[in-house]
Amino acid sequence: MSGKYSVRGAAAIVGVATAGCGEAPGQTEMELLAQASRLALADAGLTLADVDGLATASASVPMWSMSVAEYLGLRPNYVDATMVGGSSCIGNLAPAILALQAGVCRAVLVCYGSTQRTAVMNRAALGRARRQLDPNPYEHPYAPLAPATSYALAAARHMHQYGTTRRQLAEVAVSARRWAQLNPEAFMRGPLSIEDVLAARRVSDPLGVRDCCLITDGAAAFVLTLAERARDLRQPPVYVLGSALSLSHRQISAMPDLTVTAARESGAQAYAMAGVSARDIDVVQVYDAFTINTLLFLEDLGFCAKGEGGSFVESGAIGPGGSLPVNTNGGGLSCVHPGMYGGFLTIEAVRQLRGEAGARQVSRAELALIHGNGGSLSSQATAILGTADTL
Amino acid sequence: MIRAPRASLSLTPEPFQRMRNLNAQPDTARGPQQHYLQALAGGTLLLQRCTQCGLHQFPPRALCVHCSATEPGWVIPSGLGTVYSCSVVARRIEDGGDYNVVLVDLDEGVRLMSHVVNWPGISPPIGLRVCAQFESSPDGTRLVFTPVGGLQ
Numbered sequence: 001m002s003g004k005y006s007v008r009g010a011a012a013i014v015g016v017a018t019a020g021c022g023e024a025p026g027q028t029e030m031e032l033l034a035q036a037s038r039l040a041l042a043d044a045g046l047t048l049a050d051v052d053g054l055a056t057a058s059a060s061v062p063m064w065s066m067s068v069a070e071y072l073g074l075r076p077n078y079v080d081a082t083m084v085g086g087s088s089c090i091g092n093l094a095p096a097i098l099a100l101q102a103g104v105c106r107a108v109l110v111c112y113g114s115t116q117r118t119a120v121m122n123r124a125a126l127g128r129a130r131r132q133l134d135p136n137p138y139e140h141p142y143a144p145l146a147p148a149t150s151y152a153l154a155a156a157r158h159m160h161q162y163g164t165t166r167r168q169l170a171e172v173a174v175s176a177r178r179w180a181q182l183n184p185e186a187f188m189r190g191p192l193s194i195e196d197v198l199a200a201r202r203v204s205d206p207l208g209v210r211d212c213c214l215i216t217d218g219a220a221a222f223v224l225t226l227a228e229r230a231r232d233l234r235q236p237p238v239y240v241l242g243s244a245l246s247l248s249h250r251q252i253s254a255m256p257d258l259t260v261t262a263a264r265e266s267g268a269q270a271y272a273m274a275g276v277s278a279r280d281i282d283v284v285q286v287y288d289a290f291t292i293n294t295l296l297f298l299e300d301l302g303f304c305a306k307g308e309g310g311s312f313v314e315s316g317a318i319g320p321g322g323s324l325p326v327n328t329n330g331g332g333l334s335c336v337h338p339g340m341y342g343g344f345l346t347i348e349a350v351r352q353l354r355g356e357a358g359a360r361q362v363s364r365a366e367l368a369l370i371h372g373n374g375g376s377l378s379s380q381a382t383a384i385l386g387t388a389d390t391l
Numbered sequence: 392m393i394r395a396p397r398a399s400l401s402l403t404p405e406p407f408q409r410m411r412n413l414n415a416q417p418d419t420a421r422g423p424q425q426h427y428l429q430a431l432a433g434g435t436l437l438l439q440r441c442t443q444c445g446l447h448q449f450p451p452r453a454l455c456v457h458c459s460a461t462e463p464g465w466v467i468p469s470g471l472g473t474v475y476s477c478s479v480v481a482r483r484i485e486d487g488g489d490y491n492v493v494l495v496d497l498d499e500g501v502r503l504m505s506h507v508v509n510w511p512g513i514s515p516p517i518g519l520r521v522c523a524q525f526e527s528s529p530d531g532t533r534l535v536f537t538p539v540g541g542l543q
Contacts, residue, residue: 138503138504143492149480152478156478160517202481204479204492205481206478258494
């Protein structure tokens with residue numbers, strides 16, 4: 001760990017919104033992003049005129065931050081266009097708070113939008129374009145499915161090393177679905193059994209299609225200000241107590257140990273900054289792009305020992321009524337997953353801490369852990385969020 | 392759409408030991424990536440080994456990732472390794488059927504992605520000892536691995 005800076009309690013998430021989640025035919029990703037941004041600002045009692053900081057990333061468009069600034073009519077003093085995949089929105093937190101503390105800006109809009117489900121250029125076409133723009137002569141000749149095979153290789157190794165079973169992986173999908181059934185905004189709410197997951201269409205062994213996240217449309221936006229200002233705004237502030245980002249590799253063949261992610265480092269730094277540990281956390285949102293992710297992150301973030309993720313989830317711990325509420329919106333597996341999911345899970349944590357989560361509300365939710373993942377288990381961003389009582 | 396891997400079993404991979412001494416010296420004026428790929432196309436597997444710290448690295452780089460030294464040297468590895476992980480990708484029969492994608496740990500201490508060929512039942516087990524081979528097709532030459540007997 002390098003650097004001893006802390007952003008603990010310095011800033012808060014003051015407004016959140018999603019837009020176009022599920023299917024949004026006929027809309028562009030920028031249109032969805034703009035809707036979510038406007039709603040997030042309105043949630044905070046702010047307008048675009050108050051925004052002088054911008055953090056945004058696109059999975060396909062170069063110079064996306066300038067397109068967003070132009071579209072929203074912003075002239076930001078602070079821009080973070082960091083693109084580390086699905087962990088980007090969470091990785092944006094600490095740098096944005098440092099900029100707020102330094103006086104570079106007064107309100108940072110973090111926003112993302114995608115029409116991955118309904119866009120004319122679908123994932124397959126995008127995949128072909130990416131292989132041209134970002135050729136990889138070491139992996140592409142072997143035709144791994146991007147990104148499923150990378151995660152499947154991690155799952156296979158975890159099964160080999162720790163005896164993890166496909167049933168245990170399936171339990172992650174079933175728990176997510178049970179949460180989704182409590183969330184009217186979730187995309188997939190129908191019944192799902194362990195047997196359904198095991199019998200689902202094969203994708204890249206040991207992962208079947210129900211081990212893989214959804215492909216939906218959707219936009220997410222949230223607004224950060226310093227804590228002093230946050231207290232004068234419309235909603236109860238959700239404070240950022242810890243935030244850290246770690247990278248370990250890009251391509252899966254360069255990951256040092258496929259059973260251990262850089263969440264160990266990002267988690268340790270975020271916990272240290274927040275002054276809390278895993279046992280203090282009331283509600284957890286981790287990026288479940290694939291069922292193996294949830295096991296790896298629960299282990300690497302200290303909710304169970306390395307290798308015990310499978311038996312931990314098999315006990316029913318992470319579903320509704322379990323000992324550790326995980327992915328309470330239904331996650332990327334059953335709620336929403338428009339390419340990069342980090343912003344959406346952040347918003348679910350904020351809703352839980354505000355007590356706005358309806359039938360899926362976790363009682364006495366004061367401390368939330370959010371964790372984003374990007375690439376092929378490549379980038380890991382952890383943050384600890386808390387209510388005013390946790391300051 | 393995912394590009395179909397070239398048919399692995401219909402071609403006869405060239406034995407690694409026989410191929411590796413056949414080729415002229417690669418063009419060292421090129422960068423490490425082209426140097427590596429050019430040697431591979433000619434049937435020689437090269438691996439970088441740092442002349443300063445002695446450690447191997449893959450993929451090839453313009454510096455040593457272990458000690459920051461410039462211009463890591465090249466060696467011809469043993470070609471032997473162990474399957475670290477494996478996934479079988481589902482594909483329709485008419486598109487060529489299922490195929491495996493493996494990560495192989497070479498004995499020199501580096502990991503790379505590849506296919507295991509000549510393994511009955513498509514999915515080679517983790518721990519399988521394998522040896523590098525070259526597989527030629529109209530699309531070029533690529534590195535694959537074949538079982539050499541036993542699990543590690």
